[in-house]
Amino acid sequence: MDLDDTLINRGRAVTAWVADFTADQRLSPEAAQTLTEALRERARPETFADLRAALGLVESAEELWSNYLIGMAANAVCESGTLARLDLLRAEGWSVGVLTNGPTDIQRAKLAAAGILDHVDAVCISEDVGARKPESEAFRIAASRCGFALPADAWMVGDNPVTDIAGAGAAGLRTIWISAGRGWSVPGPPPDHIAETAVDAADFLLGLPEMSR
Ligand SMILES: [Mg+2]
Structure with a gap:
């Protein structure tokens, strides 16, 4: 069985993480849109090096990846049953x-x-x-x-x-x-x-x- 969007709802987890991160960092709706589009299909540590540069984020790419990993895990839930x-x-x-x-x-x-x-x-x-x-x-x-x-x-x-x-x-x-x-x-x-x-x-x-x- 596949994991993302099969056993767990990855799309919903990405949306939840972007909402939390955007609020924490006081980012604009346009920045939230950039994050959502960059993370929609797949995300890797390198994705956050690009996002860091594009959005002027202060944290290192490694710190951003770690934040994302923890947030995605927190939102990784299987449908009931x-x-x-x-x-x-x-x-x-x-x-x-x-x-x-x-x-x-x-x-x-x-x-x-x-x-x-x-x-x-x-x-x-x-x-x-x-x-x-x-x-x-x-x-x-x-x-x-x-x-x-x-x-x-x-x-x-x-x-x-x-x-x-x-x-x-x-x-x-x-x-x-x-x-x-x-x-x-x-x-x-x-x-x-x-x-x-x-x-x-x-x-x-x-x-x-x-x-x-
Ligand atoms: Mg999948």
């Missing part, structure tokens, strides 16, 4: 792993804060394992950490049509796209299933007949 579904999947015999792109420090902080680490069999963070989705190698490593080799009867659950769905499909996994209410409008093969949330995706997997798992 998500962790219980992970437990149910494992009780039904599934191995559940998280495969996420991003820096190890912040992804691990979010996983810990959201309580996910105690409910999965394996965690793969791109910076840590040296492969990023959509590379097949990332999926191979995640499968291996879950205790099996690809190709296998494995599913990927994620919100990103390219990194999660196309990447997993190319690696031989079946796919569930987390739509959050969006329609699928991407060229290329569609996901095997569309679910609005991670809870809905887990319920779909729990309802599969044994033979199609």
Whole structure:
């Protein structure tokens, strides 16, 4: 399973952090907009070196990254029922792993804060394992950490049509796209299933007949 905007709502956490940071630093609405746009898709320590220069911030890039990491972890929350579904999947015999792109420090902080680490069999963070989705190698490593080799009867659950769905499909996994209410409008093969949330995706997997798992 993907982490950001699949198991946790990253978009909402970014919005909350930008609001807190903007208030603390007494920044303008335009600066808040700049922060939101810079952090929308992904953020790395280097992102804050750029933002520091663009917004004239006093703190070092390292201090800003640390502030962001702590704030994002504080706002990393799973939708109600998500962790219980992970437990149910494992009780039904599934191995559940998280495969996420991003820096190890912040992804691990979010996983810990959201309580996910105690409910999965394996965690793969791109910076840590040296492969990023959509590379097949990332999926191979995640499968291996879950205790099996690809190709296998494995599913990927994620919100990103390219990194999660196309990447997993190319690696031989079946796919569930987390739509959050969006329609699928991407060229290329569609996901095997569309679910609005991670809870809905887990319920779909729990309802599969044994033979199609
Ligand atoms: Mg995601």
